[in-house]
Amino acid sequence: MRPPxxxxxxxxxxxxxxxxxxxxxxxGNGAAARELYGELVRRHQRKATRIALYYLRESADADEAxxxxxxxxxxxxxxxxxxxxxxxxxxxxxxxSCLDRVKARGRRARWMIAADDLGEASPLERVxxxxxTTPEALALRRERGIxxxxxxxxxxxxxxxxxxxxxxxxxxxxxVSDMTGLRETTIRVHLFRALRRLRAxxxxxxxxxxxxxxxxxEASGKRPEEP
Amino acid sequence: xxxxxxxxxxxxxxxxLSDESLVELxxxxxxxxxALAARYxxxxxxxxxxxxxxxxxxxxxxxxxxxxxxxxxxxxxxxRLDRQFDIIARRLEGHAGRVLPFPVVTHRPAPAPPLRRxxxxxxxxxxxxxxxxxxxxxxxxxxxxxxxxxxxxxPTKAGPRLQHETDEQxxxxxxYALTRSRTKEFRALDELTPRINDARxxxxx
Numbered sequence: 074m075r076p077p078x079x080x081x082x083x084x085x086x087x088x089x090x091x092x093x094x095x096x097x098x099x100x101g102n103g104a105a106a107r108e109l110y111g112e113l114v115r116r117h118q119r120k121a122t123r124i125a126l127y128y129l130r131e132s133a134d135a136d137e138a139x140x141x142x143x144x145x146x147x148x149x150x151x152x153x154x155x156x157x158x159x160x161x162x163x164x165x166x167x168x169x170s171c172l173d174r175v176k177a178r179g180r181r182a183r184w185m186i187a188a189d190d191l192g193e194a195s196p197l198e199r200v201x202x203x204x205x206t207t208p209e210a211l212a213l214r215r216e217r218g219i220x221x222x223x224x225x226x227x228x229x230x231x232x233x234x235x236x237x238x239x240x241x242x243x244x245x246x247x248x249v250s251d252m253t254g255l256r257e258t259t260i261r262v263h264l265f266r267a268l269r270r271l272r273a274x275x276x277x278x279x280x281x282x283x284x285x286x287x288x289x290x291e292a293s294g295k296r297p298e299e300p
Numbered sequence: 301x302x303x304x305x306x307x308x309x310x311x312x313x314x315x316x317l318s319d320e321s322l323v324e325l326x327x328x329x330x331x332x333x334x335a336l337a338a339r340y341x342x343x344x345x346x347x348x349x350x351x352x353x354x355x356x357x358x359x360x361x362x363x364x365x366x367x368x369x370x371x372x373x374x375x376x377x378x379x380r381l382d383r384q385f386d387i388i389a390r391r392l393e394g395h396a397g398r399v400l401p402f403p404v405v406t407h408r409p410a411p412a413p414p415l416r417r418x419x420x421x422x423x424x425x426x427x428x429x430x431x432x433x434x435x436x437x438x439x440x441x442x443x444x445x446x447x448x449x450x451x452x453x454x455p456t457k458a459g460p461r462l463q464h465e466t467d468e469q470x471x472x473x474x475x476y477a478l479t480r481s482r483t484k485e486f487r488a489l490d491e492l493t494p495r496i497n498d499a500r501x502x503x504x505x
Binding site: 122239241 | 320323324327330331361363364365367368369371372373375376380383384385387389391392393
């Protein structure tokens with residue numbers, strides 16, 4: 074069996090698969106519909122879990138949000154219009170599912186001890202990125218990732234969503250608009266506000282200090298001395 | 301330190317894109333907004349320095365993005381995806397693993413029997429008549445009542461000694477309330493309630 078989260082080259086596109094599932098459902102052939110829908114789940118499962126982890130951090134909630142979103146998408150597949158991107162349509166369901174859980178968690182947190190106090194950490198805090206060989210470089214890269222995700226988590230809800238979907242997951246403004254239901258101009262405003270805020274949050278962070286692209290920084294990565 | 305965002309810097313003859321504009325240009329390119337990015341792109345095509353900075357920014361962001369994705373992807377093991385897939389499949393089949401919705405029952409008050417309704421109406425009428433009659437007759441003995449007088453000692457004028465006394469009184473009252481037999485029943489409940497500090501200490505251990 075093919076591992077989940079991978080797609081077969083030359084396989085039918087998402088939209089064709091979704092249309093076929095709809096057709097089977099209309100014919101009352103539930104088993105065939107589920108079989109085909111399983112293929113769609115496998116294709117998008119990894120990315121969906123990643124998005125859920127951004128919102129809900131490492132917890133059972135993240136897996137449940139993904140499961141809920143896939144089940145909800147299946148039961149509402151009749152609303153899916155042929156010609157639209159399944160991924161975009163599904164991500165919208167997933168983001169709403171995650172936000173519902175974040176809100177529920179906030180309500181619970183008012184009456185319970187904060188999750189951070191109990192040792193629940195950001196997913197990035199537990200995992201090292203095994204690409205660089207030197208321990209210093211590895212530590213710095215890992216640190217940068219953690220700081221960035223921490224800063225993103227401090228953004229207001231909409232700004233966070235827009236940054237995660239566009240800058241981390243690589244969606245275009247139009248796709249983010251379809252995923253969130255916000256207008257493209259609104260997304261641009263949220264995105265630039267978020268970037269400005271992120272820069273302010275990370276400006277004093279040593280892990281992000283003096284990148285090579287900053288104005289007045291030489292190719293060596295060092296700022297020229299002030300006259 | 302956060303500074304006011306400027307679009308350009310350098311002399312009139314040799315302007316360069318500011319850091320803010322460079323980030324803006326990169327973001328616009330990433331999100332597919334090439335029409336909006338055009339105004340900066342024209343300059344970048346002609347300016348080697350800005351082109352180099354844009355490339356460096358692009359690489360920096362791409363590396364950061366790869367690290368973030370790799371970090372999160374490392375948590376998503378094949379076993380986890382398999383488990384998740386099985387649960388989704390079971391839920392679609394309608395078997396175990398399905399999350400049942402919280403039972404939503406519209407709460408309607410039970411219809412009151414006619415006799416009880418009559419009693420309630422009579423009691424309400426009696427109360428209204430009593431209040432009305434009381435207002436009409438007026439106070440029976442106004443002289444015997446202690447008239448309300450404004451307090452002569454304002455809280456600001458009260459010295460520290462008076463404050464101390466009132467605090468002591470309050471603490472005495474609390475002590476007395478705690479030792480009263482009526483609160484005994486609550487003590488068992490209080491002991492069952494976890495303290496937030498204990499829970500934190502246990503979690504840290």
